[in-house]
Amino acid sequence: MDYRWDFSAVLVNRALLLEGLQNTLILGTTCLALGLFFGLFVGAARYSANRWLHDPASVFVEVFRNTPVLVQIMWFFFAFPIIAPFQINAFTAATLGLTLNTVAFSSEIYRAGLQSIARGQWEAGKALGMTYWQQMRRVILPQAIRRMLPAFMNRAVELFKMTSLASVIAYGELMHKAKVISTIAFNPIEMYTAVALIFFAILFPATVLVRRFETSRNVRS
Amino acid sequence: MSPVLRLEGLHKSFDNLEVLKGIDLEVARGEVVVLLGASGSGKSTMLRCINFMEMPTAGRIHFDGDLVGRERNGRVQYKEEELTRLRARVGMVFQQFNLFPHMTALQNVMEGPRTVLRCDARECQRRGETYLNKVGLGWKANDYPARLSGGQQQRVAIARALAMEPEIMLFDEATSALDPELVGEVLETMKGLAEEGKTMLIVTHELGFAYTVADRVLFLSEGRILEQGTPSEVLTYPKQQGTKNFLRGHGTFRLPEPQID
């Protein structure tokens, strides 16, 4: 156990790591934004009584919730290009996999949030002569989103952890940079410790925030 | 013979709020003492201090003539093991019953003898059946609490406390959470115990019950014993204004006195 820790190689390569972190954030925020946006429509479709909307949405959600996200990413990187009419690089494949995964999970959050709003709220909107989307946008969502916020934040934390899987298909995010550097500098201990600490430093405050929010909400209700 | 229970200068504060401001009390063997008082007068807190569900801030508690804890430099220090042993000798019945929902009525009653007293299987069974029968629920032995009415649940809770064969029973508003039509059966059970000579300390709002069952009634007000005596002394001929006000509040509805300037 007389290993001598040496973080100098980590520091020397900080520009590379920073670039990796930047790519991690780009991938994470892209998938989060797209995932939450499309998730609303899928969630609304699953909430809908029309089975032509409901059933396909359900199939989509079940498939993406019940398969491992790494398999999804690998599928989009290795398998999908064969039938896709366009080129797919590592970023596109990772974005597709992670976004669709986020769509599936966030749609469930939207659906649960929508279901938690009393029917009377819809009826009140309807009675004022609002259309379905007006009721949704003006009456239901503003109430539901507050309740959904902690679940979305948890999802975001999960998503940022999942971006590290893009390293498997050689997208140059933080984990991948660390892998490359550790092979050259032969310092996997310091490198992977550093990566873990960086993720912890970013995501731990986020989880604390979620918990604060959850407890303050519980106290209020 | 020394009293079962003796409280000396019992104080209890929560943060800055002083709830008990010095309680002195002796309870003799076989005595039934009823504690009355408005909500917030400290009667539940007093009861909960006696078996150390709450830790007293100051004062001494003697049980069977022995001081609970160890006195050092004028302060009493307690060891958790000693308190645990003490609680096994004091029975308590809660307002919310607090039956163990994952155990049948019989298992609830046997739990103390089994886990705490480490009785053998036959003795556990004997106690379980004896005390369930005593509260008239032998026929419900294998039902889970969710299947019992509130009154039945509370009677099982009484049996659970009795199964420890405690030297004193504490009742903390045992009927307050019950629907009015279920209060009677629980009071009846408690009355039976009193007639058998159980030592009991009872917090209740049921004045009629207090009148018929109590040997002594205490009236608590603002963390002190304001008045005490036989039921008729305290309930029929109260001396203190505080007691009179309390009893008036519990009387039937009256017309307000005419206001004449």
Add this chain to the structure above:
Amino acid sequence: MGYEWDFAIVLRDFDLLWLGLVNTLKVTGLSLLFGVPLGLFLALLRLYGRWPIRLPAAFVIEFLRTTPPIAQLFWFFFALPILIGVEIDPFRASILTFSLQSSAFFAEVFRGGIQSIEVGQWEAAKAIGMNRNQTLRRIILPQAVKRMIPAFLERAIELMKTTTLVSTISYADLLYQANSIAQSTFRTIEVFTIAAAMYFVVIFACSVAIRRLEKHLARSGETIVH
């Protein structure tokens, strides 16, 4: 889209995929076996330890929960052997990583379950003279565990999905087998689709079972902790 599908060539290697699935289940099962008791232990330390124990326990739990599992796996596979001077094969590294990783999540499930039990249950047990260990063992945990079952199974499913990472350190799980068959047959799309379908069948079956169980528990009046 002139692609010609050919599943036959892949189905010839189905026994390899099957072996991979068995290995996936093996890693998941063993990690559960170690992760669940360890999780209970961590939860108890976090709930009832004095601060010199509580804070490190909380740190370990939070650290394992907020760092990517792939970084943990690489750490245990590439870094730890150098640190302790002992070779660790992919299988052992996987079990080590996922036992620890899942224990952190199970710790939070246990903690939530224990905290969901009403304070009256503690008081009732205390009043008949039970100490804290007896109360936990006889009164609190039996009730808490029942409430935790759905959350617990959900975590187990998450764990199974996460174990796909072992393919990156060359342990022959389902994903690894799919990848190697794809490389030898060039029927990438068929292999990955079949592998995904196999994951789906297993995981979806578990999800459906959980939903049934949740409904059943909800009917029997038990609240559910997530």
